Each structure stands twice: as structure tokens, then as C-alpha cells.
Amino acid sequence: MKRQFAVALFSIAVCSLPIRVSAQSIEGFTVFGDSLSDNGNAFRTTGGLIPPSPPYVNGRFTNGPVWIEDLAARLNLTPTTVNFAFGGATSGTANTLPIPSPLFPGTTTQVNLFLQNSPRLSSDRAFVVWTGANDYLGGGVTNPAIPVGNISSILQRLTAAGAEKLIVVNLPDLGKVPGTITNPAQSAGLTQLSAAHNQGLRTSLQALAQSQPNVTIIPIDIAALVNEVTTDPARFGFTNVTTPCIGTGANCDQFLYWDALHPTARAHRIISEYAFDILTAPQTIVPQAEIALGVARRPTTDLNGRLVTLRNPNPSQRLGVFVNGDFNFGNRDSSDRTSGFDFDTKGVTVGADYRVTDDLALGLAFNYFNSDSNLNSNRGNVSIDSYSLSAYGSYNRDRLYADAVVNYGWNNFDIERNIQVTGFRRANASTNGNQFSVRLNTGYNLGENQLAFGPMVGVRYTRVNIDGYTERDGSILNLNVADQKADSVILNVGAQVSYDFRSPSATITPYLAANYEHEFANGSREIVTELVSQPGIPNRTQTDSPDRDFVRLSAGVQTQFANNLSIGVGYETILGKRDVSDHAVQARLRYQF
Numbered sequence: 001m002k003r004q005f006a007v008a009l010f011s012i013a014v015c016s017l018p019i020r021v022s023a024q025s026i027e028g029f030t031v032f033g034d035s036l037s038d039n040g041n042a043f044r045t046t047g048g049l050i051p052p053s054p055p056y057v058n059g060r061f062t063n064g065p066v067w068i069e070d071l072a073a074r075l076n077l078t079p080t081t082v083n084f085a086f087g088g089a090t091s092g093t094a095n096t097l098p099i100p101s102p103l104f105p106g107t108t109t110q111v112n113l114f115l116q117n118s119p120r121l122s123s124d125r126a127f128v129v130w131t132g133a134n135d136y137l138g139g140g141v142t143n144p145a146i147p148v149g150n151i152s153s154i155l156q157r158l159t160a161a162g163a164e165k166l167i168v169v170n171l172p173d174l175g176k177v178p179g180t181i182t183n184p185a186q187s188a189g190l191t192q193l194s195a196a197h198n199q200g201l202r203t204s205l206q207a208l209a210q211s212q213p214n215v216t217i218i219p220i221d222i223a224a225l226v227n228e229v230t231t232d233p234a235r236f237g238f239t240n241v242t243t244p245c246i247g248t249g250a251n252c253d254q255f256l257y258w259d260a261l262h263p264t265a266r267a268h269r270i271i272s273e274y275a276f277d278i279l280t281a282p283q284t285i286v287p288q289a290e291i292a293l294g295v296a297r298r299p300t301t302d303l304n305g306r307l308v309t310l311r312n313p314n315p316s317q318r319l320g321v322f323v324n325g326d327f328n329f330g331n332r333d334s335s336d337r338t339s340g341f342d343f344d345t346k347g348v349t350v351g352a353d354y355r356v357t358d359d360l361a362l363g364l365a366f367n368y369f370n371s372d373s374n375l376n377s378n379r380g381n382v383s384i385d386s387y388s389l390s391a392y393g394s395y396n397r398d399r400l401y402a403d404a405v406v407n408y409g410w411n412n413f414d415i416e417r418n419i420q421v422t423g424f425r426r427a428n429a430s431t432n433g434n435q436f437s438v439r440l441n442t443g444y445n446l447g448e449n450q451l452a453f454g455p456m457v458g459v460r461y462t463r464v465n466i467d468g469y470t471e472r473d474g475s476i477l478n479l480n481v482a483d484q485k486a487d488s489v490i491l492n493v494g495a496q497v498s499y500d501f502r503s504p505s506a507t508i509t510p511y512l513a514a515n516y517e518h519e520f521a522n523g524s525r526e527i528v529t530e531l532v533s534q535p536g537i538p539n540r541t542q543t544d545s546p547d548r549d550f551v552r553l554s555a556g557v558q559t560q561f562a563n564n565l566s567i568g569v570g571y572e573t574i575l576g577k578r579d580v581s582d583h584a585v586q587a588r589l590r591y592q593f
Contacts, residue, residue: 028080064265179260427474
């Protein structure tokens, strides 16, 4: 009989599993727990007796969907979510529903059943565990080590079977729910037990994170969230956070609690928003190094026009000064792992060079760039002020030329992460970083007289570092973000052509260049974050690998006047990168002495 019931419960839980319809880094949820996550299992198993619907809605222990249902819908994971949570479940094998039955599972029983049918687990699924409240409220447990030990055992068994993504929820202050707050002695005792439970759970998760660094553990700090709500209810749109709404006829969207123990559907939605932000916040961190790499490439690219000019030496004019303006803009689409963004980078380069010999010119330049990137879906903004110095040189002998640029700079970051949770606005941060880049390029001129054309080959190395930082102003959603580093090594092979249109007053030179480029470095990187309120439990997020092969096209015109002044404009774009557009416009002014 018990075996038949277990099979039936398993069938109920997995009936909607067959396909994956969303492209998320998490392919679906498998849920274990009690009435706070139960999507109708107890109602179906008891033949509609518990919870009575109405006044409860659709067999949930509240007046609408529970938090995990809403979260799955937000992530397009409803078809791939399996829910074993059962009302009345303790963290162990017991169940506290008012109809005694050995068939009603505790959370450990749910996991036992699941692992019997699925001994090997997908590393792409997230396993959700929220349990423990019934141990204290109905199970008579007074030692938090027992529920915490049960939860720890559940997590160990899941990871031993192959789970690599865990979502673990702690307990709200059980002494402050409507069913206990009116009894001062009971309330005080449950408040102490809740705090001890949460501290023990955090310690257990920290130990698991240290012993199994390949496992991503995402703690959901419900205790902190409920404390925020009860401290300032109006901020969250609540008018009542102490008594139940059930049976009052009032607007339950203004109540925190539906009955003596369970939150309203609106409170469940806020829990879902909170969990969604914790799950997706790292996606807003991922673009930072990619944006910084784009900024770091601008100084060496901006100097390319000056190096082209130095290939046409005039021995009587050895000293040159110049100023370049640069505007780089484009966008990147979102993916499973990263938030997309629109960007624009504006910069100016000023410098001077001297022709040491007829064949060799050397120069120095100062570069300033400001980059502003807005993340898709209003997720935030990354602003970078970049200050750098460049040393460059150009060597020309007969038809052969070789150019080199070395750049080092300092970056200041201002970061805004918009928090899409009711009652919160944004988390802010400031940090610093640095950049280093080297560009080498050589080519051969096959042209004659006014026509120049020929092949070229080059390599660019770029490295950026971003110091770790701690967010502020985001309250319980503030993150600690670890140091970030990204590298790029690009080989380019291409050709260029130009033609001099000469007149007594000026020489006008249009040019065109095309390069095939291949990225050798900077595979998937790891971004490490953690909630400030849950230290020692890092969330490791893998970035997308970069595009490996693409084409860079550039075109422009340079005008050399007879009075030693020259001006130029240029345009550059990149083709072949997936989900990326990248354009740049340059303006150049120089004077030769």
C-alpha cells in the first residue's frame, strides 16, 4: 500500500515534466518541502479535504499560487518543474497534518521517493529545499540541530547523486506569525529557535560550499525579507502584518498573512520576486568585464589612424602633434548567462610623435574614454571613466612597415543594479580597475605611385582587471562581488587599399581595410558573488565563451593640406559576432612641424 501511494505521488509530481521549453541556465526546478511550497499535493492526496478549497484556492495553503509556481513562471520553467512539497511535512519523515497517516510524507521521505526513481540527477536542474517550520510548530522539536541535520543530509544526498544547483530557504521568525505572536512565552521561544535554526543552516551551507566548490548554493534569506516587510509594511504595500486575512472579507493583497501560519498570495509573489532577483543578479555582473575589454581596446584602435599617416614620411617634418575623437556604440543581446546591454563609449586622444630616423617614428599619447552601458530590461547601468597612456612606434623600410602600440590605464567604475522586487529600488557600487594592451601590426605595400594596397597581419593582447566590491543601498539584496579578470588575444589577417588624390592645395586619401579576426583567449570566465547577508556561500556563474571568428571593416578619408595641417574621419564595424553590433566613428586632427 505504501509503495503504491509513493508511486502515485511521484506520478502526480512529474506529470508536467516531459519537455524543456525555455533556454535557461537552470533547466527546471525539483521542489521539496512543506505547505509553503505545496502546489496541491496534499489537497489531491487527501481527496480535497486539506486544505479546504474554498476558502483556500486551488488546493494551495493560501489564496493563490505559491512562490515557487510564480518563480517558475517568471523563468519560463513551469513545464519543467517537479514539485514534491507536501503540506504538514517536517524536515524528517514525519508529517503534522491533522489527519494522521503514515502515508503523508515528510521532506526526507519526499527525497527518498525521488532518489529511488531518479538515482542520477541532472547538473542543470535546481533542487529547492524549504522545510523545518513544522518541526518546531507541530513536531515538538526544541533542538535546531535536528532539522538542520536533516536538511544537511538531504543536500548531501542530492549532491552525491549529481545535483550541482541547490536553492535553500531559511525560516522566518516563527514567533511573529499570527498563530504564535499572541502567546508571549511561545513567541519568544520560537523566535530563539528560528534564529538558532537559521544560524545553524548558514553554517551547514558554508561547510557544504567549502567542501564542494563545484556545487552552486543559492540561499534565500526569508528571515531577512519578512523582517524588512514587518519593519516597514507600507513600503511593500501592506497595511496588516500581524493578523490573518482569511474570513475577513478584506483586500488580502494588503495582508502579509492569509491564515495563522501562511502568507497571502501577494506575499508569495514578493518572495518570488526576491528569489528571482537573487537568482538573476549575477547575470547583471557578467557584462562588466566584457564592457571593460571594449573600453580597453579603444586607445590602440584610435591610434591606428595616426600610424597609417606615419607610413608616408616627410623628412622635413619630424615632429607631429594630434588630437583624435572617438565614438564607439552598439549593443549585445541577452543570453541564458548574461544580461544584454546597449553601450556608447566616447573618447579623446592627444599625443605627439617624433621621427627619430627617416624609417622610425616614436610617440606618446594620453587617452580618456567614458563608457556608458544600459543593461537590457532596465536591469542597471555600468559607467566607466578610463585614463590611460600609450607609447607607439612605426617603422617603414621600402614597402614593408611594422607598427606597435602599448597602453596601460586606470578605470573607475560606477555601477547601478536595479532591483525588481517590491519595496526595493537599486543597489549601487563603485570600484576601480586597470587595463593593459599591446598591438603589433605589419604589412607590405604592393602598390605604385598614388595607389597603395597590400596584405597585413597583426596581433592584439588586452587584459582588464576589476577590483572586488560590495554593493550598498540594496539592503538585504546587496552583493559581495569578487575580483574579475578578462583577457583577449586576437590575430588579424587582412588587406587594405588607399589612393591619393592630389591637388596643389591638398591631398585627399580615401582608404578601405578588411580583416578576418580570431579570438584565442578568454573562454568562459567565472563570476563569484554572494549575498552580504549570507557570507561564505558563493554563487559561481559561468560566462558565455566569446565569439571566435569575425570580420572587421574600416573605411575613411584623410586630407593633408599644404600648410602642414591634416584632418580625417573614419568608420569601423564588426561583422559576424552573434547577437552583437559594434560601430565606431573617428575624427582626427594633426599638425606637422
